[in-house]
Amino acid sequence: MEIRYTLALVTGAGGGLGRELAVALARLGAAILVADRDLPAAEQTVELVRAARVRGWAVQADLADEADVRMLAARAADLGGADILLNNAGGWTEGPAQYPYAPDLAWSRTLDLNLRSPMLLTRLFLDALGERRGRLGVGAVVNVGSSAGLEPGGYGSPEYAVAKAGLVRLTTALGDPETAARARVMAVVPGWVGLPRAQEQWAELTEAERAALPPLIDPGEVVRSVVHLLRRGAAGEVVELAGDRAARGR
Numbered sequence: 001m002e003i004r005y006t007l008a009l010v011t012g013a014g015g016g017l018g019r020e021l022a023v024a025l026a027r028l029g030a031a032i033l034v035a036d037r038d039l040p041a042a043e044q045t046v047e048l049v050r051a052a053r054v055r056g057w058a059v060q061a062d063l064a065d066e067a068d069v070r071m072l073a074a075r076a077a078d079l080g081g082a083d084i085l086l087n088n089a090g091g092w093t094e095g096p097a098q099y100p101y102a103p104d105l106a107w108s109r110t111l112d113l114n115l116r117s118p119m120l121l122t123r124l125f126l127d128a129l130g131e132r133r134g135r136l137g138v139g140a141v142v143n144v145g146s147s148a149g150l151e152p153g154g155y156g157s158p159e160y161a162v163a164k165a166g167l168v169r170l171t172t173a174l175g176d177p178e179t180a181a182r183a184r185v186m187a188v189v190p191g192w193v194g195l196p197r198a199q200e201q202w203a204e205l206t207e208a209e210r211a212a213l214p215p216l217i218d219p220g221e222v223v224r225s226v227v228h229l230l231r232r233g234a235a236g237e238v239v240e241l242a243g244d245r246a247a248r249g250r
């Protein structure tokens with residue numbers, strides 16, 4: 001896929017990885033629809049996007065909320081339809097308690113944000129592409145997973161791990177020829193990414209704690225993987241970025 005002249009919808013792009021991805025795609029010539037629950041943060045990303053001399057729009061949307069997800073898809077359609085969807089928004093619900101100790105609403109929200117909403121937004125994206133097939137060829141979706149979904153432990157939030165595991169299976173399941181003819185649905189699955197907050201937390205760890213962990217993953221490596229998938233990835237492809245996990249035999 002040629003990224004230039006496309007419209008990319010990036011969720012959770014008001015900060016973190018989503019902002020890095022939005023700005024990288026803007027620099028490659030894509031117009032960006034920036035969705036985030038934090039509107040001022042989304043607007044800041046749009047400033048960065050426009051600095052790359054492409055168009056950008058900010059939309060306030062809680063990606064754990066179905067009505068907001070539908071509104072977001074409608075906004076993309078109003079702009080002529082997205083060619084690229086990055087299902088990036090994710091994370092677990094704040095609070096000390098996670099499943100099975102968290103209130104049902106709290107762990108359900110984590111499932112909604114990390115699995116149900118990407119499923120719904122992907123379906124709405126596929127529907128919209130079907131209505132205008134031929135304009136720019138086959139669309140592309142990249143789901144942002146997490147090593148939480150691949151590793152056996154609870155990862156501090158079993159519901160987050162379950163949702164991220166589901167996101168990987170959603171991706172491989174949508175590698176079927178019928179879906180692939182409309183859009184290549186792919187995923188990137190990073191371990192702990194070296195964003196500023198992670199760098200601070202890493203610095204607070206003891207030497208022994210750091211030695212027991214795989215190194216932080218450079219956000220640029222995640223961006224490069226997503227761009228590579230968009231350009232040349234195959235439908236259903238999942239790219240794991242796990243530091244030296246393999247070398248440690250974990």
Ligand SMILES: NC(=O)c1ccc[n+]([C@@H]2O[C@H](COP(=O)([O-])OP(=O)(O)OC[C@H]3O[C@@H](n4cnc5c(N)ncnc54)[C@H](O)[C@@H]3O)[C@@H](O)[C@H]2O)c1
Pocket residue numbers: 011012013014015016017018035036037038041061062063064087088089090091113144145146147189190191192193194195198
């Ligand atoms: N940071 C990591 O180390 C790491 C590792 C593996 C996977 N991931 C995944 O990468 C993605 C991005 O992670 P991050 O650490 O950059 O996120 P983050 O917590 O830094 O948040 C990035 C942006 O998402 C927005 N956001 C959060 N919840 C939202 C919601 N419900 N609706 C709309 N916007 C929302 C925030 O406002 C913020 O602007 C997530 O899917 C996460 O699970 C992150």
